[in-house]
Amino acid sequence: MQQWSLDDNEHVRRLASEGSRPRLPWSFRLARVQADPRLCASILDNLKADNSLYVRKSVANHLNDITKDHPDWVLDVIESWSLDNPHTAWIARHALRSLIKQGNTRALTIMGAGARAEVKIQHLKVEPAVIRLGERINLSFTLQSMASTSQKLVVDYAIDYVKSAGHSAAKVFKLKTFTLGADERHTVLRRQHIRDMTTRKHYPGQHTVHVLVNGERLASSEFELID
Numbered sequence: 001m002q003q004w005s006l007d008d009n010e011h012v013r014r015l016a017s018e019g020s021r022p023r024l025p026w027s028f029r030l031a032r033v034q035a036d037p038r039l040c041a042s043i044l045d046n047l048k049a050d051n052s053l054y055v056r057k058s059v060a061n062h063l064n065d066i067t068k069d070h071p072d073w074v075l076d077v078i079e080s081w082s083l084d085n086p087h088t089a090w091i092a093r094h095a096l097r098s099l100i101k102q103g104n105t106r107a108l109t110i111m112g113a114g115a116r117a118e119v120k121i122q123h124l125k126v127e128p129a130v131i132r133l134g135e136r137i138n139l140s141f142t143l144q145s146m147a148s149t150s151q152k153l154v155v156d157y158a159i160d161y162v163k164s165a166g167h168s169a170a171k172v173f174k175l176k177t178f179t180l181g182a183d184e185r186h187t188v189l190r191r192q193h194i195r196d197m198t199t200r201k202h203y204p205g206q207h208t209v210h211v212l213v214n215g216e217r218l219a220s221s222e223f224e225l226i227d
Helices: 010-018 031-035 037-047 053-067 071-080 086-095 097-101 105-110
Strands: 119-127 130-132 136-145 151-162 168-180 185-193 205-213 216-226
Touching: 010 037, 010 053, 031 037, 037 053, 037 071, 053 071, 053 086, 053 097, 071 086, 071 097, 071 105, 086 097, 097 105, 097 151, 097 168, 119 205, 119 216, 136 151, 136 205, 168 185, 168 205
Parallel strands: 130 216
Antiparallel strands: 119 136, 136 185, 151 168, 151 205, 205 216
């Protein structure tokens, strides 16, 4: 696989990364790699600036897999990379997506958004207030800068889904990453269907939607799912 990672063919290079992923979906886990990600470090290093998006997606997913067991190892690796190369920066951004959703300070700092956001959330709406399964919600809000200089913002949202036992569990969704200028405003819109999937079943009840900026919950609203 180390040799494959240097191949001229992008399909072979991708196989080096994808075939050594410790948590490849719909496949068995590679227990030794899951226990010790250093086993595949040279493969990932060979591919960290690959010119093929097809390959870069696999490398980012491979690293994201590792964050589930060894987040600090991944952060150490990415902090050692030069992110001046746009291909490497792309991999880093997507590899850290799970840690960013968790509000990990080191991951946010690598993305330039480690500081607390100086913003105010205005006009937060989740509409309609009551829906049935299969319908969609419309989320909208405005970010008002309270800073005197530009700031990098990582904006996500979380939904506290009602579970079968009646408790709630949060699921974080990506929104956008951008730079907000001093005293600027930026409006964010998102539509989301509320429907059952193979990985998530929905239950009636009050669901809370949170707006997250640089890993911090800044505002919340609700909608009700009925039978």
